Amino acid sequence: ATSGPGCLSKCGNLSIPYPFGTDGDHGNCSWHGLFSLTCDKRFGPPRLYTGNVSVLSISLEAGEMVVAGSYSQICPNYSSSSNGRSAGSATHNTPFLISAARNEFTANGCNTEAYLQGREDWSYYTGCITYCVSLEEAAQDGEECAGLGCCQTSISGNLTVMEVTWRDPTPVQGSSNPSSSNDISTCSYAFIAEKGWQDIGSDDGADNFTTRYGETTDQKPIRVVLDWAIRDDGSCLLSADKGATPESATASACVSDHSHCVNATQGDGYLCNCSQGYTGNPYVANGCKNINECELGTYSCGSASTCHDRPGDYVCKCKFGYKGNGKSEKGCQPIVPVYAFAIIATSVSVLLACFMIFEIKKRKQRIFFDKNGGEILERMGINIFTERQMKKITNRHSTPIGEGAFGKVFFGIIGRADEKRVAVKCATLKAETLPKEEFVNEITFQFRVSHENLVRLVGCCLETPVPMLVFEFVPNGSLYNMLHGGTKRTCELPLLTRLEIAIGSAEALSYMHSHGGNHVHGDVKSGNILLDQNLTPKVSDFGSSKLVSVAGMYSKWCVSGDMSYIDPV
Numbered sequence: 001a002t003s004g005p006g007c008l009s010k011c012g013n014l015s016i017p018y019p020f021g022t023d024g025d026h027g028n029c030s031w032h033g034l035f036s037l038t039c040d041k042r043f044g045p046p047r048l049y050t051g052n053v054s055v056l057s058i059s060l061e062a063g064e065m066v067v068a069g070s071y072s073q074i075c076p077n078y079s080s081s082s083n084g085r086s087a088g089s090a091t092h093n094t095p096f097l098i099s100a101a102r103n104e105f106t107a108n109g110c111n112t113e114a115y116l117q118g119r120e121d122w123s124y125y126t127g128c129i130t131y132c133v134s135l136e137e138a139a140q141d142g143e144e145c146a147g148l149g150c151c152q153t154s155i156s157g158n159l160t161v162m163e164v165t166w167r168d169p170t171p172v173q174g175s176s177n178p179s180s181s182n183d184i185s186t187c188s189y190a191f192i193a194e195k196g197w198q199d200i201g202s203d204d205g206a207d208n209f210t211t212r213y214g215e216t217t218d219q220k221p222i223r224v225v226l227d228w229a230i231r232d233d234g235s236c237l238l239s240a241d242k243g244a245t246p247e248s249a250t251a252s253a254c255v256s257d258h259s260h261c262v263n264a265t266q267g268d269g270y271l272c273n274c275s276q277g278y279t280g281n282p283y284v285a286n287g288c289k290n291i292n293e294c295e296l297g298t299y300s301c302g303s304a305s306t307c308h309d310r311p312g313d314y315v316c317k318c319k320f321g322y323k324g325n326g327k328s329e330k331g332c333q334p335i336v337p338v339y340a341f342a343i344i345a346t347s348v349s350v351l352l353a354c355f356m357i358f359e360i361k362k363r364k365q366r367i368f369f370d371k372n373g374g375e376i377l378e379r380m381g382i383n384i385f386t387e388r389q390m391k392k393i394t395n396r397h398s399t400p401i402g403e404g405a406f407g408k409v410f411f412g413i414i415g416r417a418d419e420k421r422v423a424v425k426c427a428t429l430k431a432e433t434l435p436k437e438e439f440v441n442e443i444t445f446q447f448r449v450s451h452e453n454l455v456r457l458v459g460c461c462l463e464t465p466v467p468m469l470v471f472e473f474v475p476n477g478s479l480y481n482m483l484h485g486g487t488k489r490t491c492e493l494p495l496l497t498r499l500e501i502a503i504g505s506a507e508a509l510s511y512m513h514s515h516g517g518n519h520v521h522g523d524v525k526s527g528n529i530l531l532d533q534n535l536t537p538k539v540s541d542f543g544s545s546k547l548v549s550v551a552g553m554y555s556k557w558c559v560s561g562d563m564s565y566i567d568p569v
């Protein structure tokens with residue numbers, strides 16, 4: 001990120017980010033030559049220097065540089081007077097200032113006063129007094145510097161010149177002279193260093209000063225934090241067309257897209273920062289690069305959302321079935337609320353169950369239809385009704401007109417315009433049907449025979465375990481009811497009518513015996529002789545006992561019929 005070819009981007013392990021650069025042999029690499037560093041390759045690894053001070057690290061974002069500082073010491077054998085050796089530092093005419101926020105002044109020793117004098121006119125003056133009766137009393141490594149063997153104090157900002165001076169402390173009134181009363185013969189040290197530096201152990205586990213009061217050989221470099229900034233180049237300009245927000249502040253050194261200007265931490269001048277969502281070097285063209293938060297894992301998206309990178313930002317897109325903003329506190333909410341899911345799921349299950357019941361019923365109906373020879377009968381032109389049609393015909397079995405051994409008989413109406421009244425026989429007991437072939441023959445025969453004294457078979461429904469038989473409706477009920485039903489009509493039947501009923505019934509039997517081959521009724525009784533509106537007899541149940549027999553009642557003797565009419569032999 002340096003300004004020209006041949007400029008070093010690294011010195012040893014340290015990066016040299018622009019505006020810093022190594023000038024001299026390699027040309028003008030630093031910004032306006034003001035951030036010039038030198039890389040001393042005589043060391044292995046090479047060391048970076050600003051002037052004669054070793055650079056330890058550079059931070060572009062914070063505008064800080066950490067350098068190796070020096071310390072001042074005074075030892076008893078040098079002098080018992082006030083002035084010892086002193087360490088000074090000067091940063092005037094450089095972009096650097098000693099960071100007041102990040103450094104502090106420390107003095108270690110027993111019975112000593114260390115002063116820090118600063119500013120170019122030496123008008124700044126602060127100091128630290130330490131005293132201890134014995135070294136045992138002095139603050140040890142890691143203990144707080146509170147005056148006993150160790151003292152620390154904050155420093156003022158904007159210091160460009162500093163120097164440490166020493167003086168023996170004035171004896172405490174009432175106590176004996178410390179310098180003569182104790183035998184402490186250690187050296188004292190004073191330095192400016194990064195806050196907390198003294199208490200941070202070095203890599204090999206030893207304290208930065210091996211002992212605070214002993215010889216300071218092989219100690220780690222004292223870390224001093226310097227604030228740097230682009231100085232003498234005006235200050236940040238707020239751009240009106242961008243809403244004059246701090247993020248819109250510009251300055252000539254902030255050349256990268258997505259960068260802005262911020263005021264220097266200390267003193268005049270400014271720093272450049274990459275805008276939020278970008279990182280890199282704002283001092284070079286295109287130096288600020290987008291941060292892919294999704295890849296780095298530095299995003300915070302709610303559980304129902306996924307991270308998607310955007311230039312300078314990221315979005316949390318809600319997963320399928322959710323809506324909202326995964327970045328917001330509310331996060332992504334299900335599009336369909338949970339209770340709606342439950343309702344939908346229940347409805348779907350109910351629908352599914354209904355569909356299955358319907359399917360199972362349909363299959364059963366098909367099985368019975370096939371078993372009862374439905375296809376053959378259909379081909380023969382027999383009226384075959386579906387179970388649904390039967391419900392409609394009987395108006396859901398709403399009008400029962402009688403009950404026999406076989407089951408119940410319901411009144412029904414077929415058609416609308418030319419209404420045909422019918423009697424529908426439905427089995428209520430578990431019954432056995434004839435084998436398919438015989439059943440088909442019998443139905444066909446019943447359907448085709450036609451005699452005015454026979455109850456005509458109109459059709460059948462084959463979708464039930466026992467087929468439903470549909471007969472023409474005979475309005476005056478059975479002869480039995482007419483004779484014994486307790487109505488006054490008993491006396492109303494004149495002899496001639498009775499004879500006509502007997503003749504009509506006999507003609508029906510004769511017809512069946514002569515036209516129907518082996519068709520015997522098997523259950524001739526007054527209950528099976530029905531009377532129409534003209535009291536014309538119509539023999540019913542002819543062959544229907546054959547079509548359907550009640551299991552376990554008659555079939556086991558191979559005899560069908562009413563017990564009271566059966567030949568006792």
Ligand SMILES: Nc1ncnc2c1ncn2[C@@H]1O[C@H](COP(=O)(O)OP(=O)(O)OP(=O)(O)O)[C@@H](O)[C@H]1O
Pocket residue numbers: 401402403404405406407408409423425455471472473474475477478523527528530540541562
């Ligand atoms: N075609 C029909 N028209 C009018 N009513 C009928 C018809 N068929 C039957 N019924 C009425 O239904 C009653 C029962 O008839 P069903 O033939 O089932 O039994 P049943 O003949 O009385 O006895 P069983 O079943 O033992 O022969 C009859 O008594 C009659 O009143």
